Amino acid sequence: MEDNLKLSNQLCFPLYACSKEIIRKYKPYLDKLNLTYTQYIVMIVLWEEKEINVKSLGKRLFLDSGTLTPLLKKLEEKKYIERVKSTFDERNLIIKITNKGEELKVKAKDIPTLVGSCLNLSKDETIELYKILYKILNNL
Amino acid sequence: MEDNLKLSNQLCFPLYACSKEIIRKYKPYLDKLNLTYTQYIVMIVLWEEKEINVKSLGKRLFLDSGTLTPLLKKLEEKKYIERVKSTFDERNLIIKITNKGEELKVKAKDIPTLVGSCLNLSKDETIELYKILYKILNNL
DNA sequence: TATAATTAAATTGTATACAATCTAATTTCT
DNA sequence: AGAAATTAGATTGTATACAATTTAATTATA
Numbered sequence: 001m002e003d004n005l006k007l008s009n010q011l012c013f014p015l016y017a018c019s020k021e022i023i024r025k026y027k028p029y030l031d032k033l034n035l036t037y038t039q040y041i042v043m044i045v046l047w048e049e050k051e052i053n054v055k056s057l058g059k060r061l062f063l064d065s066g067t068l069t070p071l072l073k074k075l076e077e078k079k080y081i082e083r084v085k086s087t088f089d090e091r092n093l094i095i096k097i098t099n100k101g102e103e104l105k106v107k108a109k110d111i112p113t114l115v116g117s118c119l120n121l122s123k124d125e126t127i128e129l130y131k132i133l134y135k136i137l138n139n140l
Numbered sequence: 141m142e143d144n145l146k147l148s149n150q151l152c153f154p155l156y157a158c159s160k161e162i163i164r165k166y167k168p169y170l171d172k173l174n175l176t177y178t179q180y181i182v183m184i185v186l187w188e189e190k191e192i193n194v195k196s197l198g199k200r201l202f203l204d205s206g207t208l209t210p211l212l213k214k215l216e217e218k219k220y221i222e223r224v225k226s227t228f229d230e231r232n233l234i235i236k237i238t239n240k241g242e243e244l245k246v247k248a249k250d251i252p253t254l255v256g257s258c259l260n261l262s263k264d265e266t267i268e269l270y271k272i273l274y275k276i277l278n279n280l
Numbered sequence: 281t282a283t284a285a286t287t288a289a290a291t292t293g294t295a296t297a298c299a300a301t302c303t304a305a306t307t308t309c310t
Numbered sequence: 311a312g313a314a315a316t317t318a319g320a321t322t323g324t325a326t327a328c329a330a331t332t333t334a335a336t337t338a339t340a
Contacts, residue, residue, distance in 0.1 A: 004252050011256060011266065012162045013181060014273035017202045019159040020297080021280045022152045027299095038326060041153060055288060062157045065289050067327050074325085091288040091335050112144050116151065120279040121272065126151065129272045132265050133154035139260040140161045160327075167329095178296060195318060205319050207297050214295085231305050231318040 025118055029111045033104055038067070039075055040108075046081065046097040047105045053092045080104065165258055169251045173244055178207070179215055180248075186221065186237040187245045193232045220244065 023037045030040055045052060045060055052060075054068055061068075072095060075081045080101035086092035121129065163177045170180055185192060185200050192200075194208055201208075212235060215221045220241035226232035261269065 004249055010181075010184070010252060011259070011270060012159070012166070013184075014270065014277060015155060015159045015162065016177075016181075018273050018276050019152070019155040020202060021277065022155065024298085025280070026152070036325065037156075041150075041156075044150070044153075053288080054290095062160060063326095064328065066291080066329080067325095069290055071326075089288085089336070093289065109144055112150060118280065119151070119276050121276065125272050125275070128268055130151060130154065132261065132269045133158050135265070136158050136259050136261065137154060137161065140165070140258065164328085176295065193318080203296095204298065206299080206321080207295095209320055211296075229306070229318085233319065 022115065022119070025115050026111065029114060033107055034078060035104075038063070038071060042068075042071065042075065042095075043080065043097075043101065043104060043108070046095065046101060047108075051094055051096040053086065053094050055092070057095060075101075162255065162259070165255050166251065169248075169254060173247055174218060175244075178203070178211060182208075182211065182215065182235075183220065183237075183241065183244060183248070186235065186241060191234055191236040193226065193234050195232070197235060215241075 026037050026040065030037060033040070035043065041061055042057065045057060054065055054072070058064055058068055072081065072083060072093075076083050078100075079098055082096045082098055084094050084096065086094050116126075119126075166177050166180065170177060173180070175183065181201055182197065185197060194205055194212070198204055198208055212221065212223060216223050218240075219238055222236045222238055224234050224236060226234050256266075259266075
C-alpha cells in the first residue's frame, strides 16, 4: 500500500501542523503578557491551582523537568511565580503564583475566545474535535 | 467568564499535547531508520516528489528555512538527500532524494499503520478528526 | 539500622521551531 | 541599462522538547 506514506494520508501531520499554527496565532496576544505559549499553559495551571510541584505540573502538561526547569526559572525572573523547596519533602520544588502572576489572568481572559474565533469551527465541530483529542490522550 | 482560562477548556492544548505524544510513539520506529519526526515528514514529501526546493518544502510542511536549513544538512550527511543549487535560479536550492533515501521508504511503509493503531479511534472518528484538522489548516 | 531502591529536579546533549536579520540572485520599474 | 524592490536561503538568537544521566532526598528492605 504505497498511499500509506503520502503526507495527505497522515493523521499526525495535520495535528502537528495545526498545533504549531494555532500557537502562532496566540503569539501577538501572549507577547503583550510577556509569555510564550508554553509559559502560558504553565500560568493557566497556576491560575487554577495556586501552587503545584514540578512533577504534577509536568503530568498535567505532558512536559518533563528538562523542559520545565529552565522555563520555570524564566517565569521566576519575570516575578510571575516563586520556586520554593517543600519543607515536607525536600526533593519537591513547589511552584507558587505571585500577585503579579495573578494580575496577568485578567489580561489573559479574552485570549481563548480571540484565538478560537480564527479557527472558524462550528460548535459541533469544536465539541467533536475536543472529544476525539481527549480520547487519544487518554488512550496513549 | 472565569472558566475561559481553565486548561480543560482550551482547544489548542489537547492539540499540542496529542501532537507531541503521538510523535513520541513514532520514535522507536523512526530510530530504526535514523530519522527524527521532522526529518521523517521531509522524507515523506521526497518519497512523493523526488525533488523540491526549500521554499516549496517549507510551504508543504509549515516550516521555514531557519528550521529546514540545518535539518536538510543533517539529512545530506546521512546520504538520504542531495542539496543542489538550481541552475535556472541560483537562489533556489533543490533537494533531491538519493537511492539510499528511496530505500528507506520500504522500511517505513508500515509505520503509519503501527502508530495509527495505538490511537484506538474508530473509522468515523479518524475521518472526522482528519476533516476538522484540515478545515482549520485551510482557514488559518 | 545500614544499605538498596526509588523518586524529584536538575543537568547535559541533540534537535527542532521561529522571529528577525543578512546576503546574494533575480525582477521590476523608471 | 541601472537602481530599487523582491525573493530564496542562510544565519543569529531565543525558547522549547526530550532522552539520558546525575544528584540529593526519601523510602523500603534485608
